[in-house]
Amino acid sequence: MSDTKTRLLDAAEALFADHGIAATSLRDITTQAEANLAAVNYHFGGKDGLLTAVFGRRLRPVNQERLELLDAFESAAGVSPVPLDQILYANLAPPFRMLDASGESGQRFMRIVARINADPASSIHQAFLRHFDEIRVRFLEALAKALPELDADEVERRFHYSLAAMFHTFCWGPQIACLCAQPHDHRERVFTSLIEYGVAGLRAPSDGVDLDELRGLERAIKGVPA
Amino acid sequence: MSDTKTRLLDAAEALFADHGIAATSLRDITTQAEANLAAVNYHFGGKDGLLTAVFGRRLRPVNQERLELLDAFESAAGVSPVPLDQILYANLAPPFRMLDASGESGQRFMRIVARINADPASSIHQAFLRHFDEIRVRFLEALAKALPELDADEVERRFHYSLAAMFHTFCWGPQIACLCAQPHDHRERVFTSLIEYGVAGLRAPSDGVDLDELRGLERAIKGVPA
DNA sequence: GTCTATAGCATGATAGAC
């Protein structure tokens, strides 16, 4: 039998992911973990602390691996920029590897992460973001080097688009029937798809779309005079 | 002075967006709306019903406009597929227009939407999804027609990637300092950027990335023998 | 129909015994 702390983390991870964070009470968690209600407060200082510990436990190794991968690709590239597919691979491979290794519980965890990510007003959000401080800086540097024709703002926006697709996929995957059907084969396809989409998006010409032209077309179609 | 129902909706929208849904109590809402606590239950049946009404009120006209825009572009295209930038424009222009028209409260609203979207386990999620049933079908059809070389699964995945970027931007925009600085000019840039990224991503060649090659590279770099 | 006052029950947090 594992110790109370671990049992609480496991129970919280499962319940937060399946029923949502707000909908899960400390009593649900302590009951499933066969622990006392007050144990949560003692070990983690409260519900927020427990949640922080839940994602910290898994996020640390995943993000560590991301940085190591990026390091490796950068060393291999020397003075040249790291190719975009390698940058995206360094960001995506670690969480996908965790999905393969941890099975059901890994999927659950990714759903929690995606949920916290989408709620900037939540109280644990800052603790969550701190896990990504170094990631953000390092990956933005690598992207900026690989995309010298874009200004820094645009690089950051596009980086966020690629993150959004990843979070959305982890959060929605099981329900879009893209990640669940044939677990492993499908995951491979989704992994590839995320990189393909991201590489193409990051490389998009920055003057490829003329908003005024689209607006003009809209007006013309709708029969508005001017 | 507006009626109680409207005041409750306005207060709830502001508080849900600023402090999060779970963190906002009915008492906070009724206090700010200068209404009685039980009014929420009477008019909306509870907190969930209130939330449903909050996003329904704004989502209906926005989604209506999306469909009308897509209709218009499809009529103009005749038998040809609608160009990708027009499809994405039809999806993005209505919410951006709402942002310009409704100012602060519109921004708040988009943050609520993004949050609900990221929490599939929440109890209102189904009511939320129903608003997008028709959108999903119509836009997927248009995309499939414009991207005949992709299989249906891949079209759906890429459609979701483009949605993810949109939600993420609306949710995070103010904090990434992309949407806030010079409100209108910046928004124009972000709008354009979303379309550029999306068009390029949707058009990505579906065999552009070789996962095994990337994995092989990783192994080689890390010095693993086989 | 519309709103108010209030009661019932569940939750998160804490104090203090062991």
Next chain:
DNA sequence: GTCTATCATGCTATAGAC
């Protein structure tokens, strides 16, 4: 480190005033 008891607060429901 663990557990019991308890408190303040939150959501829901309902009885009844207007």
